Amino acid sequence: MDFKLSEEQQMLQDTAARLVRDNYAFEAREQFAKTELGYSLGFWQQLGELGLTAVPFAAEYGGFAGNGVETLVTMTELGRGLCLEPYLHSVIFAGGLLAQLGNEEQRNELLPQVASAHLQLAVAVDEPTSHYQLHDVRTHAEAVSGGWKLNGRKSVVVGGHSAGLILVSARTAGSEREESGVSLFLLDPRTPGVSRRAFPTMDGRKACELYLDNVVVSGAALLGAEGQALAALRYQQGRAIAAQCAEAVGSMEAVCNLTLDYLKTRQQFGQVIGKFQALQHRMVDMRIELDQATSMAILAACVADAADSDERSRTLAASKVLVVRAARFIADQGIQLHGGIGLTWEYVLSHHAKHLLMLSHQFGNDDHHLKTYSYLMQVA
Known part of the structure; x- marks a missing residue:
């Protein structure tokens, strides 16, 4: 295979x-x-001007119809640079949901704005008690004259503090954990009854808690068929997981390069510490983990845009588990080989380590995906 x-x-x-x-x-x-926005608006606009935010979208919406591999190469570079911009959540996850569920009017109006970086989106699916379960939705949407009334709370909405529109999952039918009855709504955060509490995450990015108190939206805010959003949420989260694996690979590559450079320059006992065989072996172990994670990220990219199936879900779950475990190992070893400087706020390595830890908990940790993988093996 080439x-x-x-x-x-x-x-x-x-x-x-x-x-x-x-x-x-x-x-x-x-x-x-340190800015209120939490990332560089100028860099975000450059991503749009160079067409990088347009990569995954169809040509009719101003995109390049890129597949998972094009997303892979873009996300790897953003991960290598520890970029703060919400590319993953706005372009890949939210943009994918809009492309899959939106009607013709919604797609024609909004997707060109997302592709050109003139509109930033966010996705609000997590709740305080959901623990990675997309069907565990306690936010309710009640049909009212001309639209819907939303009540509930969403947690850790990455990029939600600055988003022009937020895609919010809410239950329109069924009990709290039923798989049917989950709908998706386009929410303007300026709507009366919406409040946000912004906060920095552990890796320097910003997110928010989203509170909905009798928020009334029009019927046009419904994205896709009522009560049928769960399958699309799971599919698009799979695409986001593949992109996240690529981002983690870029960050892990940076950690390995930083560590190798440090071993080549730091001296003890009259010679560079890179000459000590024990440290050479640990560096080799880091590279082995990186190579395995890279292979899994490539595999995830190759299936990310495939039709939904158990095989695709198993592959993405396995990729997330192996990439997360490699990320933790590489971050830990990088800090250990650097010594105290590896933990200092002024040194970039500690920020890569925090980012890799953050990625390991977004869209499900390794325990969650191991359970998913095991279940899919049983039903295969």
């Missing part, structure tokens, strides 16, 4: 790598994180 990138894919990777390298020095990232 794993080489095509000429167009290589150009896309070079463009993303150059953009990150020229605009995302660690010191600049720290300044972006």
